[in-house]
Amino acid sequence: MPIEPVKKIWMDGRLVDWDDATIHILSHGLHYGSGVFEGVRAYDTKRGAAVFRLNDHIRRLFRSAHMYFMEIPFTQEELVDAVADTIRENGLSACYIRPLVYRGYAEMGLNPLPAPVNVSVAAWPWGLYLGEESVEAGVRAKISSWKRNDHNTLPPMAKATGQYINSSLAKVEALKGGYDEAIMLNHAGYVTDGSGENVFIVKDGVLFTPPLSAGCLDGITRDSIIAIARDQGYEVVERNLSRFDLYAADEAFFTGTAAEVVPIREVDDRQLGSNGRGPVTKELQGIFLGVTGGEIEKYQGWLTYVTG
Ligand code: PMP
Numbered sequence: 603m604p605i606e607p608v609k610k611i612w613m614d615g616r617l618v619d620w621d622d623a624t625i626h627i628l629s630h631g632l633h634y635g636s637g638v639f640e641g642v643r644a645y646d647t648k649r650g651a652a653v654f655r656l657n658d659h660i661r662r663l664f665r666s667a668h669m670y671f672m673e674i675p676f677t678q679e680e681l682v683d684a685v686a687d688t689i690r691e692n693g694l695s696a697c698y699i700r701p702l703v704y705r706g707y708a709e710m711g712l713n714p715l716p717a718p719v720n721v722s723v724a725a726w727p728w729g730l731y732l733g734e735e736s737v738e739a740g741v742r743a744k745i746s747s748w749k750r751n752d753h754n755t756l757p758p759m760a761k762a763t764g765q766y767i768n769s770s771l772a773k774v775e776a777l778k779g780g781y782d783e784a785i786m787l788n789h790a791g792y793v794t795d796g797s798g799e800n801v802f803i804v805k806d807g808v809l810f811t812p813p814l815s816a817g818c819l820d821g822i823t824r825d826s827i828i829a830i831a832r833d834q835g836y837e838v839v840e841r842n843l844s845r846f847d848l849y850a851a852d853e854a855f856f857t858g859t860a861a862e863v864v865p866i867r868e869v870d871d872r873q874l875g876s877n878g879r880g881p882v883t884k885e886l887q888g889i890f891l892g893v894t895g896g897e898i899e900k901y902q903g904w905l906t907y908v909t910g
Contacts, residue, residue: 635764
């Protein structure tokens with residue numbers, strides 16, 4: 603889905619016109635992938651636009667930056683305000699938000715430290731990453747032949763731009779094979795995550811998801827779904843999953859900010875037990891929608907209202 607332009611993008615403390623939001627061709631981030639980013643969503647609620655778990659996203663951005671010795675020249679509060687300003691300035695309600703911290707233009711070479719650290723926040727209306735129809739019909743996933751980068755190559759818990767070239771290889775392989783999404787294994791052969799989503803399975807009424815030690819991102823949607831499922835009385839177990847666990851699952855689903863909660867109906871051409879959206883997936887999807895829509899009092903703390 604092409605990006606839908608809006609009026610302004612926040613760059614280093616100023617709101618600039620969409621078409622002027624450009625950087626120098628010799629920026630370090632462009633040559634060596636030295637950037638960290640977030641993907642955040644705001645939802646249209648009765649009380650205006652509400653950003654889901656904004657503080658948690660900004661905290662993760664700072665953790666990613668710390669990993670790469672990037673000193674963000676703004677405080678977490680200032681970036682929270684930057685997100686709110688960007689949404690308000692563009693008159694958006696439901697939108698996707700992309701905060702980006704990147705190394706700018708200084709010296710050429712692998713040492714990123716001389717390069718300035720720049721920050722931008724863009725927001726635009728964006729539908730579901732895996733397609734609106736994926737919500738009910740589910741998607742077909744393929745186990746990638748590409749292994750996920752691990753803790754001692756490029757730490758999976760850091761959301762760095764350069765690291766995503768690995769996930770892109772997996773995504774392209776899946777798409778060219780006629781699948782919707784890739785699932786990546788770690789070097790020990792256990793499931794990590796999708797190219798941009800965490801993975802859950804349901805077996806005999808229990809939810810399983812890989813532990814962070816397997817090398818997946820500490821997804822904010824993952825964390826939310828674990829909390830919601832436990833509140834609903836489900837047992838949620840974080841343990842290593844093999845590809846067999848996926849094939850033999852009653853249900854499986856992806857979670858992520860861009861994708862939200864999406865059923866997986868097939869893995870490597872093997873139909874899962876539910877053949878589409880299973881009952882547990884449907885229940886959690888429904889609650890997640892209620893939570894992000896500001897309709898469930900208990901989870902109001904996850905929402906930052908920025909308009910209205
Ligand atoms: N895994 C990977 C590799 C991702 O890129 C993402 C998207 N940020 C996720 C999982 C899901 O994380 P979140 O729920 O925080 O968006």
